[in-house]
Amino acid sequence: MVYNREQLIGIVSGQMPAKRWKHVEGVMQTAVELARRYGADPVKADLAALLHDLAKFWPVERQEAVIRENGLNAELLDHDKQLLHAEVAAFISQRDYGVDDPEVLDAIRYHTSGRVGMTQMDKIVCLADYIEPGREFPGVERIRELAEVSLEEALLAGFDSTISFLLEKKKAIFPLTVLARNDLIAQLKKRNPES
Template identity: 60%
Template sequence: MDRQEMIDRVRAEMPEKRWLHTEGVMATAIVLAERYGEDPQRAELAAILHDVAKFWPVDRQAAVIRDNALSSDVLDYDKELWHALAGAWVAQREYGVTDPEVLDAINYHTSGRRGMTKLEKVVWLADYIEPGRNFPGVDDIRALAEQSLDRAVLAGLDGTIGVLIARGKRIYPLTVEARNGLIEELSGKS
């Protein structure tokens, strides 16, 4: 499937506002990939597909996770996490993506994980700071992203965890592990 066909199919899966977000993630992922020595085409591919399952009914997302032996523990946590796993599955099955790092970048774009690859960090951060995002502190993280990919991802994880705590929500363990792993990397203890 060529790039334009993929874009057309993904765009049809979501409302226009979410497509505008996806375009922002695509552009931001390319910039971050170029800045930090990752392949911009792979970053854009993951960005195109990162929210492909976001607007599926949650029972369809859950069925994909359960029926395909994906990380079913995620079903015990916020439904906002589910589309990432379902999206990686559909990227492989319906869009023909075979690159395991691209699939992982889609899979972990909401939660993060310990030992994230550079591509995973680029896509995670692009999703967090794309131009359409507007929340307290986002401009600081955008500025940090111009200096350090790892420090910007860490700041984003801190922000995400802080919001979840403020809302009284459970924190998915992979997100805590992502944060702890980055702290260890940055302190040289990895």
């Protein structure tokens, strides 16, 4: 069965506190704006943003079970539990809600960690998650300003912010995020060899 947008809104909003649903609405709005600004499909951006935190408030044990039982990325199990929900949300979106667009599913899957070779949609949803209007953290205004001119520059600043936070807290950094950051630097260098 394929669900329409209104049905998905009911399903997703019913699985989280109202405050988190407000965040999801902000990510949806921001993802659509970024998609329009950078020439991506706003309908896909809206759908990926709508589903990105689908499993965020599931018990960690349930998220881990979905990963184990379905042969998903087991490397996530050895890292911060905050990473699990993205992989689980992509899987559940496909299995239970009929989302079969790989671009949408990947944008959901990598919205927390990033990856090497991020697609435009990956970048849009990941960045929208960082800068939606309800987000408040040191440096978010600068990331919002960068988002006006460059997806890559803004996302790089977002990853830098996350990595700095994790270093400060003496937490492990998921290797894929470091690789995603390095890949963004390479993309920006290729575009502007002088920098």
